[in-house]
Amino acid sequence: MATPALSFAQLASQCESEGLSPNNAEKIGHELAKTFGVKQDEVGILRIEDRNLVFCYPVRLHNVGTIPLNTSTSVAVRTANSRRAEVINNFAQVKHTTVFEAVELSEQAAAGGERSDHHVHVIQKLMSAPVVGQSGTLGVIQVSRKGTAAPSSGPDFTPADLQKLVACATALLKCFK
DSSP: OOOHHHHHHHHHHHHTTTOSOHHHHHHHHHHHHHHHTOOGGGEEEEEEETTEEEEEESGGGTTTOOEETTOTTOHHHHHHHHTOOEEETTGGGSOOOOGGGGSOOOHHHHTTOOOOGGGGOEEEEEEEEEEEETTEEEEEEEEEEEESSTGGGOSOOOHHHHHHHHHHHHHTGGGGO
């Protein structure tokens, strides 16, 4: 069986010519969700553009806004600036930027249907890894577990999970150029 890093390197090669187009970001986001056993809306792929982090995935967050790289309460910004990956298994208790968590991501809500119970399913656990190239940080990949409380959101992320995410982020580097 291929390692996740090898699978993501192959996916990156397929996506390299177009970069992080919405279609490619969708493919990568789905593969990350599958690899880490999380829902698709529990994956975030952000790219640095003009000193801001911009969501490439989920695509619905792309037009919500950007996160300036000098924002002090953003874990994604901290990851980009420090170039260090981290796990936060008590994320709901950590002061962080929440505007993106308030956006409804379910298919039903996007189609104008009933709002889901998303408002009670907040990010409880988070892994965040930088995508770093020769020119510096190019983006951030985050994988989370959402729920009404930490125990109901699933198992804690482990150091091995974080190593796997770092390997995936490294393998996906060529998509961020």
